[in-house]
Amino acid sequence: MSDTLPALGEDEIRQRLARELPHWYYENGWIRRKYRTEGWKGTLMVVNAVGHLAEAAWHHPDLAVSYAFVIVKLCTHSAKGVTERDFALASRIEALIQWQPAREGGVLEGTPNDDQRFRYIKYD
Numbered sequence: 238m239s240d241t242l243p244a245l246g247e248d249e250i251r252q253r254l255a256r257e258l259p260h261w262y263y264e265n266g267w268i269r270r271k272y273r274t275e276g277w278k279g280t281l282m283v284v285n286a287v288g289h290l291a292e293a294a295w296h297h298p299d300l301a302v303s304y305a306f307v308i309v310k311l312c313t314h315s316a317k318g319v320t321e322r323d324f325a326l327a328s329r330i331e332a333l334i335q336w337q338p339a340r341e342g343g344v345l346e347g348t349p350n351d352d353q354r355f356r357y358i359k360y361d
């Protein structure tokens with residue numbers, strides 16, 4: 238099993254979040270992010286997407302799940318603090334949940350977010 242990474246200091250955590258993950262915040266020893274959705278179905282899609290990334294990474298967040306939002310919390314149990322693993326997984330989660338193909342000009346048109354029948358993520 239991989240060795241333990243060192244826990245990062247609070248100042249470094251806050252500076253890196255501001256630079257790399259501006260929608261994430263540091264509170265009570267965890268880096269956290271609130272993803273808002275249009276309702277339960279969208280919420281469960283976010284939960285399952287994060288769940289897949291976590292299992293693939295073998296690094297797991299805590300999740301607070303509500304009707305129209307999910308709070309993702311990350312810290313490294315083995316280091317008893319926030320490590321590079323938390324930043325690496327948070328970056329993957331942020332890129333996936335906030336992915337909007339329509340903004341890339343490629344062949345994928347993306348969810349018709351102007352139609353309340355189809356939109357399911359409230360993008361920041």
Ligand SMILES: C[C@H](O)[C@H](O)[C@H]1CNC2=NC(N)=NC(=O)C2=N1
Nearest residue numbers: 295296297298312313314315316
């Ligand atoms: C039991 C232990 O948590 C696991 O072996 C692995 C996998 N997932 C993990 N997830 C997190 N957040 N921290 C860990 O230290 C960790 N270790």
